[in-house]
Amino acid sequence: MVGIWTDITFYLCAAIAVFSGWRVFRTDSMVRASFLLLISFLAVGVIMLLLAAVYLGTALFFMMAVEMMVMALFMVMFMMNPAGLNPMNMVHQPWVAALLGFAVFTGLSLVAVYGEFPANPAPADLDPVRSLGRELLGDSMLVFESAGIALLATMIGTVVLSSHRGRYGPANEGSEPPGLDPGGPPAKSAAQKQQQREEQKEQEEDKQDHDQ
Amino acid sequence: MILNELLLPIFVVLITLILGAGVVDYLHHATSALGKQMSLRRSLNPLAPLYRLGLALSQQSVITEHPDRLNLRLAPALYFALAALGLAVVPWSADFIPADLVTGMVLWGAVEVLATVVIFLCGWSANAHLPLLGAYRYVSLGLSYMLVSMFVLIGVALPAESLQLSAVVESQREIWNVLRQPMGLPLFLIVGLGLTFWGPLDFASSPDLDRGISADQSGASRLVWQLARYAMLVAFSFMAATVFLGGWLGPWLPGPLWLVLKATLVLLILLWMGHNLPVMTPDKFISVAWVLLLPLSFVDLIWAGALALW
Numbered sequence: 001m002v003g004i005w006t007d008i009t010f011y012l013c014a015a016i017a018v019f020s021g022w023r024v025f026r027t028d029s030m031v032r033a034s035f036l037l038l039i040s041f042l043a044v045g046v047i048m049l050l051l052a053a054v055y056l057g058t059a060l061f062f063m064m065a066v067e068m069m070v071m072a073l074f075m076v077m078f079m080m081n082p083a084g085l086n087p088m089n090m091v092h093q094p095w096v097a098a099l100l101g102f103a104v105f106t107g108l109s110l111v112a113v114y115g116e117f118p119a120n121p122a123p124a125d126l127d128p129v130r131s132l133g134r135e136l137l138g139d140s141m142l143v144f145e146s147a148g149i150a151l152l153a154t155m156i157g158t159v160v161l162s163s164h165r166g167r168y169g170p171a172n173e174g175s176e177p178p179g180l181d182p183g184g185p186p187a188k189s190a191a192q193k194q195q196q197r198e199e200q201k202e203q204e205e206d207k208q209d210h211d212q
Numbered sequence: 213m214i215l216n217e218l219l220l221p222i223f224v225v226l227i228t229l230i231l232g233a234g235v236v237d238y239l240h241h242a243t244s245a246l247g248k249q250m251s252l253r254r255s256l257n258p259l260a261p262l263y264r265l266g267l268a269l270s271q272q273s274v275i276t277e278h279p280d281r282l283n284l285r286l287a288p289a290l291y292f293a294l295a296a297l298g299l300a301v302v303p304w305s306a307d308f309i310p311a312d313l314v315t316g317m318v319l320w321g322a323v324e325v326l327a328t329v330v331i332f333l334c335g336w337s338a339n340a341h342l343p344l345l346g347a348y349r350y351v352s353l354g355l356s357y358m359l360v361s362m363f364v365l366i367g368v369a370l371p372a373e374s375l376q377l378s379a380v381v382e383s384q385r386e387i388w389n390v391l392r393q394p395m396g397l398p399l400f401l402i403v404g405l406g407l408t409f410w411g412p413l414d415f416a417s418s419p420d421l422d423r424g425i426s427a428d429q430s431g432a433s434r435l436v437w438q439l440a441r442y443a444m445l446v447a448f449s450f451m452a453a454t455v456f457l458g459g460w461l462g463p464w465l466p467g468p469l470w471l472v473l474k475a476t477l478v479l480l481i482l483l484w485m486g487h488n489l490p491v492m493t494p495d496k497f498i499s500v501a502w503v504l505l506l507p508l509s510f511v512d513l514i515w516a517g518a519l520a521l522w
Contacts, residue, residue, distance in 0.1 A: 031336055035329065058315040061322035073351055129314050129375060169465050
């Protein structure tokens with residue numbers, strides 16, 4: 001009973017993954033293409049759940065959601081097309097792509113059909129999430145943590161290098177407000193003016209004291 | 213077997229979301245009237261949500277010019293489906309869990325992120341500039357509280373030594389996470405406001421964008437979108453009650469009742485926050501999120517880790 005449902009779910013998800021993967025190249029908008037690709041990945045995620053890769057399957061959901069979202073956002077941002085709703089051609093160099101696609105498909109199919117896969121069946125009581133966690137934070141901890149720190153440092157570095165906003169424009173160009181007339185002296189705030197006036201007053205008083 | 217294991221969970225999840233959405237609508241308008249000293253009698257009428265439902269259904273549903281119809285229609289349904297997905301992993305008692313996924317916590321994270329996609333689609337597919345601006349805003353602000361959400365949830369998973377929500381509930385048998393990790397719930401509530409773009413974090417459909425992604429919605433299409441949003445708030449309340457307030461655990465009363473009571477409490481706190489927290493400009497919120505909330509969530513995680521080791 002359960003086996004039939006697993007099979008049905010598998011074939012359904014496989015069909016969805018292939019169909020939406022195909023539609024990625026037939027649609028006419030970048031946003032639609034990104035989210036069709038997302039649907040394809042989500043279907044693959046469900047198949048991974050069926051394969052008992054529970055953590056990887058669920059993680060694939062949110063990883064792909066973030067990635068496709070960010071991709072769609074940036075593509076629309078860099079596109080001279082109002083929000084990507086105007087139709088546009090989504091493919092270029094179709095013949096090269098077709099040849100490459102065919103070659104990759106043939107190669108992977110050959111591996112799948114003729115490859116020798118190791119036969120070491122997992123024990124029935126194996127907890128995949130726990131064993132994955134042990135792997136990540138056990139023997140391979142140094143590798144993963146180094147990669148993590150390197151990525152984090154890269155991200156912080158990128159933000160620091162790209163975002164240098166100050167009160168009056170880029171922070172590395174000084175913090176002076178712009179002039180009231182073009183090229184004029186920087187405009188001062190009321191508090192600064194008050195301070196300036198008080199300083200002048202003090203100077204005058206000092207002068208008077210000095211004169212006396 | 214099919215009745216108990218398949219239909220009953222689906223029924224419970226859907227009924228909770230739909231009834232819950234009605235409760236949210238009622239409480240939202242009632243508390244808003246309390247705050248503003250408006251005509252109380254009319255707002256406290258228990259049938260008020262039904263009146264609003266009828267009004268929305270009788271209005272014409274205006275549609276924008278050349279929208280992406282498929283996504284425009286699908287977005288509210290998908291948002292509601294995500295709420296259902298999130299609620300499905302919440303355990304109602306020791307033996308009634310609609311979907312007892314080993315990685316329930318990760319699935320909730322996926323729900324939060326996929327909600328971003330759906331909200332973006334809703335604004336984008338209208339093919340009008342104000343909804344698009346709202347959608348963009350939501351996405352660009354989403355990352356800042358989604359990271360907070362991840363760290364807070366990892367902190368909750370630590371004492372349970374599991375990503376399964378039933379294990380998280382069991383780990384709170386002696387002391388609830390709200391006391392064990394005092395910073396967790398406040399941070400998670402802010403995430404909830406962001407997830408449902410509610411109150412001060414309503415950047416996607418805020419008044420300064422002329423209600424952003426909802427600017428061109430009316431009648432039934434506005435109704436389903438609001439329904440989905442309320443449903444997400446309900447699902448979030450159940451999730452927060454489960455991971456921080458001990459879920460279905462509690463003396464005397466049956467488990468599901470405790471869960472509903474705790475979720476209602478979280479809902480009331482969220483609505484109160486929505487009415488009373490100050491509204492910020494999006495760029496100010498980004499600063500607050502990255503400079504204040506994110507480090508606080510780190511502290512929360514370190515706190516949780518230290519406690520788990522000790």
